[in-house]
Amino acid sequence: MNRDITNTVKYIGVDDTDIDLFESQYIVPNGISYNSYLVEAAKIAVMDTVDRRKSAEWWANLTAALNGRTPDYLVVQHLEPDHAGVIAEVMERYPELKIVASARAVQMLPQFFEDTDFEGRTIAVGEGDTLDLGGRTLQFFMAPMVHWPEVMVTYDAKERIVFSADGFGKFGALSHSEEWACEARRYYFNICGKYGPQVQTLLRKLAGLDVAMICPLHGPVLTENLGYYIGLYDTWSKYEV
Template sequence: MNCLYAKILDDLYYIGANDRQTALFENMWPLPEGVSYNAYLIRDEKTALLDTVRINKVDGFINKVLEVLDGRKLDYLVIHHMEPDHSGCITDILNLFPDLIFVGNKKTKSMLYDFLELTPDDDKFIEVKDGDVLDLGKRQLQFVMTPMVHWPESMVSYEPNDKILFSQDIFGGFGTVDGAIFDDQADYNIFRSETRRYYSNIVGKYSMMAVKAIEKVKQLDINIICPVHGFVWRENPQTIIDDYEKWANYEVEDGVVIVYGSMYGNTEGMADHLATFLAKEGVKNIKVFDVSKTHASYILNEIWRYKGLILGSATYDNSVYPNMYNLLNVLKYNKIKNHVLGIFGSYGWSGGAVKDLKAFAETGKYDVLETVVEARGTMHKEEEDQLRLLAKEMAEKLK
């Protein structure tokens, strides 16, 4: 298995791997563009490996670590995050360097046992807290705790000499590193959507904690950001900081996402008419999704981007359409804020979908539009007029 290698500075190296084989991140979120796993190695008076990669890339990773060490021993293994895509090779590294010292926080130590059945002695584990420093010689690592971004043991470290932030999952993104390991080697606009999808799918539900973490790291003078997924940001680190800050604060753009669940086309027809009416009202950014065709990962990404959200569902067994029900659960645990919500639906002989959508609206922090449209069977003139009104209300809210 090949791994990637790049010199960031004279004594700081990127060692990472592209994963194009794994279909689903966390066995849940699609990875059509793959994902990268990034680790970093410092060769100072002391050597330190900062995180590892997923176990399916262990062979190439070990080879690159040995190559960069060039005969030196590994003194420290710094664990910013214990999720298996970053801790997968810890046991293999320990087998090669049994005298290494682990560096992590109190919860890291317990997770070493929980996940890997490792119980390092006290002299083999340095427990760090907020503000603690690990001295490597010319370089020092200052630790900042960032709990629940997105695991309880999550932390970052900062190297003050060259102003480098090792950010673990914060400031990462989906997508492999295709030649461009550094941000100045690629057009980030091509990758922004996959980065936002990573944020909304993985970090978004912990946005309150992400805001606190970002406020902490903004106090640091940062020239380079080294995350565990995606680019190394050496030219424009403020770009990814600004994006993450926007997403964590639920800042949205004008636009509307329409998501519908339809069996035989009646609800779909309502969605299409509604999109047309929105366009006539001057709304330019309109996204329409069939909840049965598009994975919730992509729908959530667009919802995170745009202020307007309109949900439409056919009635299925006196309730909301099952695939719509799954999306509602995703939206619930992501605690979406700062959105205007519209509701429509259809039924055959007995309703239920619209009732369930209304109940969902009451569980969240949405600005719910007054007009709710429900058709019996196909859409008739009365429902068409109501959809026009719903579109008008949404456009006014966006203005």
């Protein structure tokens, strides 16, 4: 599936409807999506990759969205294999491309890709650091334990988008339309539920940003009534009813 989120942000993620158990343990009767995005300015950033299971479809989406251009950066917000499955191949295909990730993720990368040489290929970012795409700046905020220790989220001030990693994710492929809260809650409590205080920290960071859209790594892009979704996350992460 390929579609425009805005004029300069394209969806290049994939649905997975033939998976039985997500992370080998959670039933996903309606599948799941592995989201990935292309952010375009003078320079081009790819926001995460997808699970290896769907790499062929992702490459087709990426190539179509690039329309002959070459990406400059791959922003890795989360190293779990459902998002990091194609990192090594991307580095191979685009030898000038740099990986942008948290310092912790940069440290962890060689554990996942033993045969890849990361020397000179990574940019480690910290809290509040920015990446200049030329006329557009991405800013990074650390979100450790939402869901792994290396997680970060990304703010795009130009379009007022938060790329929220696993946060605000949902079970269910995008081709399957359903009400958000039930499967998002089941996703939240299985994936991030132990880390309420860390989710609260992330919500406080988001409260300081002017946000018009949330682009998570699973489930639909959230474009309206964001207070509703953020409110549910606030309730869930406080373990309130």
